[in-house]
Amino acid sequence: MSRARVLHAALALLCAAAVLSTPAQPEAGTFTTVDVFVVSDTPVAAWQVELTERRGAMQIVGIERGDDSTFRDPPFYDRVALERSTTDRIVLASFSLSDAAQLPRGKVRVARVHVRATGSAQPDYEARLVAVGTADGRPIDAQLSLETQPER
Amino acid sequence: MDPTAEQPETLPPAIASRLRRLDRAEAIFDPRSDRAVLEAARSYFAARPAAPARRSRWALPLGAAAAVLLAAVLVRPLVFHTPSADDVDGSGRVDVLDVLALARMRAAGGDASGITDTRIEELAYRIVALDSARRAP
Numbered sequence: 001m002s003r004a005r006v007l008h009a010a011l012a013l014l015c016a017a018a019v020l021s022t023p024a025q026p027e028a029g030t031f032t033t034v035d036v037f038v039v040s041d042t043p044v045a046a047w048q049v050e051l052t053e054r055r056g057a058m059q060i061v062g063i064e065r066g067d068d069s070t071f072r073d074p075p076f077y078d079r080v081a082l083e084r085s086t087t088d089r090i091v092l093a094s095f096s097l098s099d100a101a102q103l104p105r106g107k108v109r110v111a112r113v114h115v116r117a118t119g120s121a122q123p124d125y126e127a128r129l130v131a132v133g134t135a136d137g138r139p140i141d142a143q144l145s146l147e148t149q150p151e152r
Numbered sequence: 153m154d155p156t157a158e159q160p161e162t163l164p165p166a167i168a169s170r171l172r173r174l175d176r177a178e179a180i181f182d183p184r185s186d187r188a189v190l191e192a193a194r195s196y197f198a199a200r201p202a203a204p205a206r207r208s209r210w211a212l213p214l215g216a217a218a219a220v221l222l223a224a225v226l227v228r229p230l231v232f233h234t235p236s237a238d239d240v241d242g243s244g245r246v247d248v249l250d251v252l253a254l255a256r257m258r259a260a261g262g263d264a265s266g267i268t269d270t271r272i273e274e275l276a277y278r279i280v281a282l283d284s285a286r287r288a289p
Contacts, residue, residue: 045252046248046249046251046252047248048247048248048279048280076276076277076279076280077280078277078280078281078282078283080281080282080283081282087282089282090280090282091279091280091281091282092280093247093248093251093276093279093280094248095248095251095252095255095276097252097255097256097259130247130248131247131248131249133248133249133252137241137249137252137253137256139243139249
């Protein structure tokens, strides 16, 4: 056996060892943002929303407040939900003590939820408006909508 | 010495004979004696006047009152809703509007309101809790 063949065999063994020793990358999953919008003609001072993934296969990795700076950042949520590997729902809520004139109205993004969806199926989100109120604490009728965008 | 071991009879004859007399067999009553006693008892109780059933005149009203009281206790939670301390706005449910009401009371009254920021935060986290144990009622 020539020296070149021995060298090639040694290199091949080294490459194989390097490939085999590389740790397997964990499955990245699909990261999406779920924007929660409240639509109301009346200025909104408090809101509470329940966001559900019908298959129970979402992992919440972050929660931000919406566009309006009069609300706290981030909204109230169950911190245990972020520690779970997967969850089927989360409840978000926030309020503002600002004057009615400063409060948002119309279609307002109140929260952004960063979600890592596990599994191959498309996530199936559903949101329910638990409560919405005015600055004087009066409940109001409002609509709710979701917008999802892939992060990567 | 083993107390259970059989000892030779060393008692005086007088005591031994008295003990033997005490150790005789029980008397056996025959069925005729049983029947005689039974008949005597029947004739005795047949001759006694039957005691009238005594019932207090308060028994019926007291029983009815107890029944009404029991029904009221059982039905009360269904009819009368006991307000929760977290139901600040008295809407019958606890949600973010109660947190807002509490925060407004705190903003209006300051420390004099007796409401602390901690209480407001605790209520806010209770309304978003996923587990029923930590959730607001």
